Amino acid sequence: FFFDFCTCMSLMMRALRSQRCYHPLLKAFSTAAVDESIRFQNGVHTNFVGAINNALDNALSRDDKVCLFGEDVAFGGVFRASNVLLEKYGKDRVFNTPLAEQGIAGFAIGMAAMGWKPVAEIQFADYIFPAFDQMVNEASKYRFRSGGQFNCGGMVIRSPCGAVGHGGLYHSQSVEAYFAHVPGLVVCMPSTPSEAKGLLLACIESKDPCVFFEPKALYRISQEVVNPDYYTLPLGKARVVIEGTDVTVVGWGGQVNVLQKAVERAERELGVSCELIDLRTIMPWDQETLEASVRKTGRLIVSHEENVTGGFGAEICSTLAETCFLSLQSPPKRVCGYDTPFPLAHEKYYLPSEAKVFEAIRNSVQF
8 A cells, every 4th residue: 555655645746846827926938028029020900800810820830730620620710810820731631520619629639649649629618618628627737647758738729708799698608717726737818919829729739738818809800010020929928018006907808908098097097007917828827026016016907708707807806816915005996807617798888898897997096
């Protein structure tokens, strides 16, 4: 028994050393300074979905082990994110799958375990739950349970998410918190075209399985100049969008644009200087950057579309309340979706709007 116990503990420690275990206190990723201006070099004006398409094109051309599949992917996908890629790379590397999310995820895990780099698309994040078992019980644990001998790094699950104005119950949900709870998964949600490209390519390069959520409301309306060449942005590193001194405001994905409007309004109408931070990678999240900001401002507001109870904003507020307690001048505040199914007719009331965030900023500084 003692021998078996020692063997088990040895394998566990070996796995821990090799597994990127994504608790925010474990520095699984380097957060060294990186010149992120590379994402604008030789820039071409494009929108969010165009940047995703360009990233997939770059990845497929750079590495023969990269392949792309999912429901309707071969003809370009329902949002055209994989447009013309079948014609360029052939049906062995860009192909359709049956309408079976569990099978899509399981197939991706098997390919990744054999050294391929599968980029699998789940057509809408609302329908990712049949794949949940494969992603949570297989992909995330693959390295740990084998004592570091095997992994499914290079596997990326892409999925459009979030509100779009008319999606209703089954085409509007944000589900990132479900996956942020799982050690061993990287969870990303970009907010701009250039970030979408750099973070997606970083996920494909990652030695760990990644879940990459794409706010579909940004697909056409979010536009900027993007480097057409191959580049990556660091996983696990937040981006300071606007520097400020009075309130730290944190979000990710499409909510960053809402927060920016609220922050600019607070500066204009209240004279309040907010520091806006785009988290970018939800797990592992950049605790260091957020702590430094909250120690400077003394106030914290976190906002996301997902419903408030059990959302990732709760984790951020709880952690920073512990680590920055003596710096806080007001209680951390969450501005999020309500604890109801996503409503069609009342979407504008459900979402954490500019007005709601502005009011939270005012209450925070007046506390």
